[in-house]
């Protein structure tokens with residue numbers, strides 16, 4: 153299997169039954185890229201992304217509020233890639249949440265998804 157960039161091995165979680173089911177359900181519920189939608193574009197989503205990456209907080213890997221549908225199309229829209237590049241420097245969970253609240257990570261998910269996720273994290 154091809155591994156992704158400098159992140160090394162693909163997490164075996166992505167092969168798990170739970171993840172596959174959750175991913176499929178999410179794409180069924182929301183087949184349109186959520187980031188494209190915020191700028192008025194309608195793009196079919198083909199990736200389910202963890203808003204807070206597994207590498208930052210593994211406990212949120214099956215949390216529906218931490219998931220979003222994104223596009224990852226060769227040569228055209230690729231919100232998933234952009235989002236991954238934006239979030240890559242943020243490795244600490246505390247920092248990630250802080251940046252989501254008021255900093256550089258405002259545009260990694262829809263405002264609505266951000267609000268719901270942050271509210272959930274404070275409960």
Ligand SMILES: [Zn+2]
Nearest residue numbers: 185188223231
């Ligand atoms: Zn998109």
